[in-house]
Amino acid sequence: MSSANLPEELKAFLQASSTRVESRIQQALNTPIDGSEKLFEAMRYAALGPGKRLRPALVYACAQVFRGVDFDLAYCDSTAAALECIHAYSLVHDDLPAMDDDDLRRGRPTCHIAYDEATAILAGDALQTQAFELLLAEPLAPQLQLHLMRELATAAGARGMVAGQAIDLNSVDQTLTLDQLEPMHRLKTGALICASARMGALLGGAGERGLEIITRYAQAIGLAFQVQDDILDITAETAVLGKTQGADALRNKPTYVSLLGVDGARDKLAKLHAQAAQALQSLDGDTLLLQQLADYIVQRGH
Numbered sequence: 001m002s003s004a005n006l007p008e009e010l011k012a013f014l015q016a017s018s019t020r021v022e023s024r025i026q027q028a029l030n031t032p033i034d035g036s037e038k039l040f041e042a043m044r045y046a047a048l049g050p051g052k053r054l055r056p057a058l059v060y061a062c063a064q065v066f067r068g069v070d071f072d073l074a075y076c077d078s079t080a081a082a083l084e085c086i087h088a089y090s091l092v093h094d095d096l097p098a099m100d101d102d103d104l105r106r107g108r109p110t111c112h113i114a115y116d117e118a119t120a121i122l123a124g125d126a127l128q129t130q131a132f133e134l135l136l137a138e139p140l141a142p143q144l145q146l147h148l149m150r151e152l153a154t155a156a157g158a159r160g161m162v163a164g165q166a167i168d169l170n171s172v173d174q175t176l177t178l179d180q181l182e183p184m185h186r187l188k189t190g191a192l193i194c195a196s197a198r199m200g201a202l203l204g205g206a207g208e209r210g211l212e213i214i215t216r217y218a219q220a221i222g223l224a225f226q227v228q229d230d231i232l233d234i235t236a237e238t239a240v241l242g243k244t245q246g247a248d249a250l251r252n253k254p255t256y257v258s259l260l261g262v263d264g265a266r267d268k269l270a271k272l273h274a275q276a277a278q279a280l281q282s283l284d285g286d287t288l289l290l291q292q293l294a295d296y297i298v299q300r301g302h
């Protein structure tokens with residue numbers, strides 16, 4: 001699905017949430033101290049490059065589902081920006097020579113190519129801590145603020161995304177089973193997507209039941225996102241992907257496609273899509289946007 005084919009409501013929502021979060025990130029990254037201009041430039045390059053801003057969109061949409069359409073999305077700006085900063089840092093570090101060693105991301109040179117390796121490492125480090133500064137910048141109820149910080153720290157750290165990345169790096173040239181591949185992706189890609197949805201729901205005032213439903217929805221779309229990523233890695237063109245096509249196969253990394261074939265991976269994707277829709281059925285409120293986001297994740301072309 002290219003952005004031209006998106007339902008109008010979703011297209012408008014994605015546009016509005018991208019504008020909001022980019023402006024919040026700009027604001028956070030516009031005051032370098034003397035001598036750190038290059039660092040800040042690299043941080044802005046990484047965090048404000050042409051990405052889909054999917055995690056911020058999930059924050060806003062999951063808050064809105066509990067608060068209704070009249071809800072002031074400004075309440076979520078810092079949290080949405082925090083999620084995007086963590087995501088941007090993960091991409092910068094993932095592309096480094098010591099990790100995936102990629103020189104193309106979002107259709108442009110990766111951060112360490114556009115700047116240099118040391119600057120890219122520092123930009124990633126600083127984007128990570130910037131995320132927590134952003135969460136602290138919002139005058140929220142202390143309990144809620146602590147809850148958001150815990151969600152993000154857990155999802156991004158050694159029991160979340162970083163664990164997934166460590167397992168992934170160890171899996172090169174290994175034969176993983178599906179039972180090993182799935183937990184790795186639930187951590188590497190799924191944890192941050194799930195945290196985005198849960199943190200949005202918390203900002204929306206979700207209770208325990210609402211949070212549990214959002215978690216089921218987000219776990220399904222988080223894994224679906226990765227399955228579609230694996231499918232695109234072998235079916236889409238580099239120019240469309242904005243990153244090197246076939247990079248996983250080249251590195252001999254196990255993927256859903258290498259284990260299940262393209263058709264098997266598409267079946268898996270359809271099952272996860274259905275699980276996300278099923279979770280939404282138990283949620284009160286207008287879930288159309290969340291359904292459309294799930295559709296977008298499984299049908300996206302890059």
Ligand code: GRG
Pocket residue numbers: 050051052053054089090091093094099106161162165188189226229302
């Ligand atoms: C380096 C600690 C550390 C973690 C890296 C998420 C991750 C862990 C690495 C990214 C590798 C990768 C390409 C994973 C596939 C799924 C994914 C996160 C794709 C990129 O996310 P998009 O499509 O990117 O949301 P945009 O550019 O749209 O923001």
